[in-house]
Amino acid sequence: MHKPQFDGTPSTEEYRAYLALLLRDTFIGRAENLPLARATDRILAQDVLARLDVPSFDNSQMDGYALTAEGASRExxxxTVGRExxxxxxxxxxxxxxxxxxxxxxxxxxPKGYVAVVPVEHSERIEYPDLPESFGRPSEKIRLPKAPKGQFIRRRGxxxxxxxxxxxxxxxxxxxxLGTLAAQGYTRVTVACGPRVLVCTGGDEIRPTLTEDGDDTATELAYGQIYDANGPMLTSMLVEDGAVVRRISIGDDPELLIEHLRExxxxxxxxxxxxxxxxSHGKYxxxxNAIAMAPSLGLPIPLSWFGHVSQQPGGPQGVNVLDFNGHRLPMISFPGNPVSTLISYVLMLRPYLRAGGPYGTPHEVASRMATLxxxxxGVLVIDKPLTAPANKRQFLRGNLAMVETEPGTYQVELYPDVLPGSHLLHHAATADVLIELAPGTTYTGGEAVRYHRIRLTDN
Structure with a gap:
């Protein structure tokens, strides 16, 4: 088990890399065998070997004429045209x-003994000079240029x-x-099952809205209450990333939360x-509170960390491991503000899931986890200067536009939403990118800055 060894407040990259190591150690994948038509965008759970050479025989890359080695090089x-x-x-x-x-x-x-192909458009029909770029009839005489050995031949394998x-x-x-597998005669393939993810959202002030099957369960709000946005939002993103999701609403009772987790x-x-x-650090x-209480209720917690990551929004984070009779189950905790939850998921967990989770190759996982x-x-477009907080990488919601700067030349332009509140979910709903600003840096517009897609369909 990799316990956090952060030197001070971890960066986004450090914390995300730690989560990947933790999940690698605790997340045991499952697999299923599916027809090819249902396997698109799924993760392979085992290596796939070629059944056939491709091409499976030497074949012509062009419509043309086949020549022997001597015929291809002689003066x-x-x-004479043979049968086609x-x-x-x-x-x-x-x-x-x-x-x-x-x-x-x-x-x-x-055909055996032939080593090159001359495209038909390079042939000359001696007896029918008015019919260029057409095939000659058997026994007809044609003129062909020289050709190097192997020209326009696709070799077996x-x-x-x-x-x-x-x-x-x-x-x-x-x-x-998928097309490559079909060309090999595969009709089915073994792919990773999506991870089973339990999503817990709520608090006494949060009212549930949608059940797992989409039924409307919203009840009238009492004063001081709000509807649950994070549960449906996390569920939607997880399903988009191939997860099987169960969602529960929780209140402020830590003992009841432990009971729910056991169930x-x-x-x-x-x-x-x-x-x-x-x-966070409030009383409720x-x-x-549940993690602190769990050992006294018979649920060991072999790893526990709550702290901050040097980013905004989404600074508060938590990661714990729950020991259910020897099975170690990771619990990743995001902050409660909706935009912080959204950004935390996109930056922290999505790259690992999209990399294949426990089935991901080291190269692919490393590549995905290096998203930042x-x-x-893209080019930052702003009306007045922006300064990111000192010692924190800032992620602003924004929109992307592809702009033609001159005929045939385009550049990506980024338009940030300068209202930074992590509760402004409607602003996030209209955004398609997160715009990354370096800690303590002032931007005046025109700088090239990194951005991260929020919606997979935009990739």
Missing amino acids: NRIF IPAGRPLQRSRASDDLTYPIMTGAPI EDVVAGQIMARSGERVTPAL EYETFAPDIIITSGGI EVVR ENAPR
Whole structure:
């Protein structure tokens, strides 16, 4: 178990890397075998080996004429046309002759003894000079230019050799990979099941709104109460990232929260618990109080950390491990303000889930987890200077526009929402990016800054 070893307040990258290590140690993945049509955007749970060479035979890359080695290089460029070789049909026995050229179609097998293909548009029909770029008839004479050996021939195994690893466990099934698997004769593939995530949101002041199946359960608010925004928001993002989600509403009673967690462990068997709110320094911080009380209620907590990450919004964070009869279950706690919850999820947890979770290859996980460092850049557009807080990386909600600066030349422009409140969820709802500002830096406009997509559909 990797306990936090932060030197002071961790940066966003340090904390996120720590979460990845923790989840790697505690999150045991499951797999299922699906038809290819249902596997798009899922994560492979095992390596996939090539069944066939690709191409599976030497074939023509062009519509043209096949030539022998001597025919391709000799000075006499006049040839006799043989029978045509179409694609998709068994190759008939073809006599190899330096004087004989076979009309061959794209994808058709190369006849034995032939080493190059000349495109039909480079041929000249001697007997029919008024019919350029057309195939000659059998026994007709044509003129062809010289061709280097191997020209326009796709060799067997040039792309894939049977037995090689085509895709590794942890890779995402893209449309291109799906097509590659189909070309190998695969009809099904083993993919990772989405993580089972228990989402806990609430507090006595929070009223639930939607059930898991979308039914409206909102009741009239009492004075001082608000509707739950974080539960539906987290559920939506997790489902988008392939998770199976169960959501519960919690009040301010820490003992009751422990009871709920025990029940959900037995009935839902989550891989991860996510909480929102209840981790600050108030008297009724239910998550923090529950963790403190858990050992006395027979629930060991082998790892516990509550603190701050040097970012704004989303500074308060928490991570704990709950020991259910020897099974260690990670619990990741985000702050309760809706925008802080949104930003924490996008920056902290989504990269790990999108990297394949426990099935992710070290390279892919490292690549995904380095999102901040490798994020794209755009030009900041503001009316007046902006200064990020000292010692905190700031993430402003904003919008992206692709602007044509001159004919045929475009640049990404970023328009931040300068109202920084972490409770302003409506402003976040209209944003499509998080704009990153370096700690203590003043921006006047025109600087190139990094940005991070909020919506996966915008990637």
